[in-house]
Amino acid sequence: MASTAADRRTLEVPADPNALAPGVWPASAHRDDEGRLVVGGVDAQALAARFGTPLYVLDEGEVRERAARTRAAFERAAASIGTDVTIYYAGKAFLSTAIVRWVAEEGLAVDVCSGGELAIALAAGADPARLGFHGNNKSEDEIRAAVEAGVGALVIDSEIEIERVAAAAARAGRVQRVRLRVNSGVHASTHDFLATAHEDQKFGVTLARAVELGERIRSHPSLEFLGLHCHIGSQIFDAAGFAESAERLLAEHAALAATGPVPELNLGGGFGIAYVAGDDPAPIERIATGIAEAVAVGCRERGIAVPKLAFEPGRSIVGPAGVTLYTVGTVKPVPTDEGWRHYVSVDGGMSDNARFALYGADYSARLASRVSDAPAALVRIAGKHCEAGDIVVDREYLPHDVAPGELVAVAATGAYCWSLASNYNHVPRPPVVAVRGGEARLIVRGETIADLLARDVGAEAIAPEGIAE
Structure with a gap:
């Protein structure tokens, strides 16, 4: 299981109740x-x-530094295995026009999950092609608005959404790029409401149907299939869960790659932060390297090219x-x-x-x-x-x-x-x-x-x- 901060802690009497624990407070504090x-x-x-x-x-300085550091860490890790990466800031953590501008200026794309979040991102001047759109129950109006705005990637969360997104794209005269969200079965050790890759929950489709539904997406001329997407949970302190999830996804990725292009693999976000003294999340550089190495091994074992990677951190940045x-x-x-x-x-x-x-x-x-x-x-x-x-x-x-x-x-x-x-x-x-x-x-x-x-x-x-x- 992925390491998290979910377990309750023993609270010790501090030597100085005025002290600011490093890593918990902003660096400027x-x-x-x-x-x-x-x-x-x-x-x-x-x-x-x-x-x-x-x-x-x-x-603001802390947000910008964390955004830049995260992008640099994953770019280095991706380059070391011969690929590149897109980092999406997960707007659900905190979204305003100011935040959108800060992270965009630091080289991040933005992930939204509602019509309101999409409107905020567009109002901030975000490039629609640098936006991703999530959601397990996107309305017809939200899908239409995203397609017409030119959103770079829509995440298809259910079988029903394949037809809805395809129809909206056809009406708009566009080819909409999409990802398919799947549940890898990797259970992050976290609160039940924060673990998002187990089978009995509302997000995504089962891994067993990934190839079938990926081919269904390909059958629509108004859709372009980017690849699979998975999010295993939140407040995760190391790379182990992401590595295991990548291993499982790559088996289906390889099967899809045998019949057509699968340019990308999106492994989500959920990187943890320190809330109290004693929390010890791994540095983002170590997490990025650990995930990249696992992807490289999985691709080498299957004889497939390393795909472009994508990640969606939010909490760890803001x-x-x-x-x-x-x-x-x-x-x-x-x-x-x-x-x-x-x-x-x-x-x-x-x-x-x-x-x-x-x-x-x-x-x-x-x-x-x-x-x-x-x-x-x-x-x-x-x-x-x-x-x-x-x-x-x-x-x-x-x-x-x-x-x-x-x-x-x-x-x-x-x-x-x-x-x-x-x-x-x-x-x-x-x-x-x-x-x-x-x-x-x-x-x-x-x-x-x-x-x-x-x-x-x-x-x-x-x-x-x-x-x-």
Whole structure:
């Protein structure tokens, strides 16, 4: 099985509850002379004063560096086995026009999985030929929009979609390039909702039908078959699962190559990141080399040419670049079997970070407005929503004197936090701010109470006086 961060960890009392664990926080993160957290050259206190909290903060430099490093690692690995590679940024992790421009400027293509994501990518000026379109239930309108826009590759996720995409392409007078998503049967050791290559789930077709459906795709003159696609899961820390998946896919790839061109093999994404101290994902260079070597061996054993490769990382590029800032509202000591735990309630919660509620996800947190000499106290950072499961960080140590009104920062929130955000309890979604070189700029406007009221056709009153807009 692929190595992941899924197992629960023993949380040790830190020697310094103010320290920022390397690899968990953005590389630019540090404390200034007054103890305030600084990201991208901008201190957290200034960000909170200017933009309010909760606030998603995204380190642009970190995103760009990770995108460039990932592309370079896979290009080197691909070249070493005589092929080349396309890296798609998986927009579902976090997508905005700014992100699309950043990754495109660093040489990445972009993967989208809905009509809305497609619209964002196009609005950012993305080259449609550098877009991939996923989805297990793409609507007729989404397929039509993708084909007419000139999307470079549509991923066919089911037998039904072959006819739908072929018909849409024929109507548009285009030959649409497509991939076929298959389930390799490699089970990533992760949360059930993050493992995406086992047989009993909604994505893709069985590996046993890959050749049959590949030939079906070829029978349509309006379709061009690129090859097979597989995604084995998320938060995977090494190359082993990808190598095993490639081995299985190459058997079907070889059978298809015997009857026609199969120029590409797409092995998906899912590369893991460190959320807490102790998480130890392999460097992307090692993962790229391990996958490439496995592909080369598999092709040599079958006597086939090495195909062009494609990958779709998202979390590993944007996740570590994100930090969410919150303001503490209340601190409540509660007795537990482990002793006393402090419930530190903040002004956000599961509406801006649903990942603990969905997956039991781990996070790291620190005071952002100061450092403290107080001893470490076990805390649970809770949200403001009317749910007992509204937890942002389940178990963490903060200084014992954490108090109302202070800033708390949660690390590695760049992926799947803003993109999963909701208006639960009619809480407006926070803004997103990009920081780089000591400058901060708004890239996604936060919602207001007025925005919520504007969507309710029966609401005539303005926001109650005194509630922040």
